[in-house]
Amino acid sequence: MRTAPRFHLAPEVAARGVDGCYCLLLGVDQQGADAAAIGAFVDQAVAAARSRAEPGQIAADPVLAGFRTLHQAFEVPTRKLFSAPETLIRYVGKRGDIPRIGPLVDLYNAVSLETGLALGAHDVARIDGDISLRLTTGTEDFHPVGAAEPEPVRPGEYAYVDDGGAVICRLEVRQVEKTKVTPATTDVFLIVQGNPATPPQVVQAGHDRLIGVLKRFLGGTEVPLHRPGRT
Numbered sequence: 001m002r003t004a005p006r007f008h009l010a011p012e013v014a015a016r017g018v019d020g021c022y023c024l025l026l027g028v029d030q031q032g033a034d035a036a037a038i039g040a041f042v043d044q045a046v047a048a049a050r051s052r053a054e055p056g057q058i059a060a061d062p063v064l065a066g067f068r069t070l071h072q073a074f075e076v077p078t079r080k081l082f083s084a085p086e087t088l089i090r091y092v093g094k095r096g097d098i099p100r101i102g103p104l105v106d107l108y109n110a111v112s113l114e115t116g117l118a119l120g121a122h123d124v125a126r127i128d129g130d131i132s133l134r135l136t137t138g139t140e141d142f143h144p145v146g147a148a149e150p151e152p153v154r155p156g157e158y159a160y161v162d163d164g165g166a167v168i169c170r171l172e173v174r175q176v177e178k179t180k181v182t183p184a185t186t187d188v189f190l191i192v193q194g195n196p197a198t199p200p201q202v203v204q205a206g207h208d209r210l211i212g213v214l215k216r217f218l219g220g221t222e223v224p225l226h227r228p229g230r231t
Helices: 035-050 055-060 062-073 084-095 103-115 200-218
Strands: 007-009 020-026 118-123 131-135 158-162 167-170 188-193 221-226
Touching: 007 221, 020 200, 035 084, 035 103, 035 200, 055 062, 055 084, 062 084, 084 103, 084 118, 103 118, 103 200, 118 167, 188 200
Parallel strands: 007 131
Antiparallel strands: 020 188, 020 221, 118 188, 131 158, 158 167
16 A cells, blocks of 8 residues: 655745645545536635736735745746746736636635635645655756646755655646646645745635635545644
8 A cells, every 4th residue: 555645844944934734635536526516616716806816906915925025035036936826816817717627726726816825736646755845956857737848946946846856846836747636636735835924823724724625525534744833
């Protein structure tokens, strides 16, 4: 039987304000999900987000600003590399909706819109060993979702990296082909990440909201890995 991955938060990353709530959710059922009910839930989250999708409101949002400050602390080189929640709400502002990808992804994107936190899910079956949130060295493998080829890794950023040396998420921004969720995915590693502007209780509440939503629509059993505010 395959051993479930563990999660490790590097102290040098935590010391600079990167933290989150992390768990496994095992046995989710996307195939039997109620597509209409999920669609209605996501529609509601998107409708609420439209009122917050004006550029001035995005710029003033303290949680989104916290991610921009966090990126600056790690000297992330481009202004266009927005955090995942900022990218989502900017998309809503331009298109009036979010991309509809599949039950699990659509649900966590909806909760990300609600909370402003950076959420992600990775197929446990595709993860090699444990997962570390650590500084990059530049030697890691990184093949972003949708990219034709792997891309270089910039040293000194933070990333989620498995024991095989593969980045599964760059910063909280770009997930990868290797561990992307598909309709067949049943076991997932879940990321709920904040920044220095999000106290641990806010991140924990976001996690609890996500788990409640996913269990409601997809089922599954939670295996906690890391709570915010703990090293």
